[in-house]
Amino acid sequence: MQRHGEEPSDDDGPIDVLTMDGRYIGTYPAGSIxxxxxxxxxxxxxxxxxxxxxxxxxxxxxxxxxxxxx
Structure with missing residues (x-):
């Protein structure tokens, strides 16, 4: 799931990685992938x-x- 960045119009924020059942795995920093x-x-x-x-x-x-x- 990709979050918004620092600004409201910035759609390239960090990416949270979740399993199919919703368990949190980790986060890729904005711009890293x-x-x-x-x-x-x-x-x-x-x-x-x-x-x-x-x-x-x-x-x-x-x-x-x-x-x-x-």
Missing amino acids: ALPDAFGPDGLAAFVEQDEMDVETVVVKRLRRASRSP
Whole structure:
């Protein structure tokens, strides 16, 4: 779920990651990653990217949970 940024018109705020049942996993800081277009199992996420010729490509990445400092 992507939150608003600092300004009311800023739609590029932090992204909160939740499980299907609503359990909070963590937050990606604003600007660190784009909101995925689709989610898959085991941390997979799909992003639709456009090249300089406006050709769309689906890129699949595995999202990793950030390690916590002690």
